[in-house]
Amino acid sequence: MAHAIILSRKDLWLIVQAMEQRIAAEEARYTGEDSGEDAAGDFGNDLWYLKMLRDQFAAKRDAGDGTAKLYQCWFDETEASLSLLWFQDVQQHRDQGLLRETAKLLYEFVAETGEEAGAIHNLRQGFAPYVPMGEAAPCPNCAAMHYPLGYGDCWRCGHIG
Secondary structure (H helix, E strand, C coil): CCCCCCCCHHHHHHHHHHHHHHHHHHHHHHHCCCCCHHHHHHHHHHHHHHHHHHHHHHHHHHCCCCCCEEEEEEEECCCCEEEEEEHHHHHHHHHCCCCCCCCEEEEEEEECCHHHHHHHHHHHHCCCCCCCCCCCEECCCCCCEECCCCCCECCCCCCEC
16 A cells, blocks of 8 residues: 655755765765776666656656745854855856855755745744845736846746746
8 A cells, every 4th residue: 555755845955965965975976086887787777767856756846836945054163144045056156156055055945935945944943034136016927926126037837027
């Protein structure tokens, strides 16, 4: 008898992230100097399967009504600064020298909009409540309230503007 497992978007983000780390480790082992034919035979099929599962979980994570994104808060001891970044922008910030390799990940969470991420971040840091830029207005696509002058993203349909 099969049982369904209900996974939240955050669960899916974490699963995909863990699978990507495992794939990178297996690829390094598979292509490393000390890998032999045994490694190629053992891990070639595993890598294919891990990548297939990762892609399936990522598709489920990215599907749905919401526009949830994984945000991360990084602390740079040298600059004594915090950076709240969308997970997929972390490498770009590193490449541009905006986030040092020595920065430490403090926490991560899933939020539907930039305003929601700012509110969660401020709560976790003990800062004053986050105040969105401009007034809330109905989204032109779905009528959900959003902040077009701020991040502009709609929590329901993903419209930007």
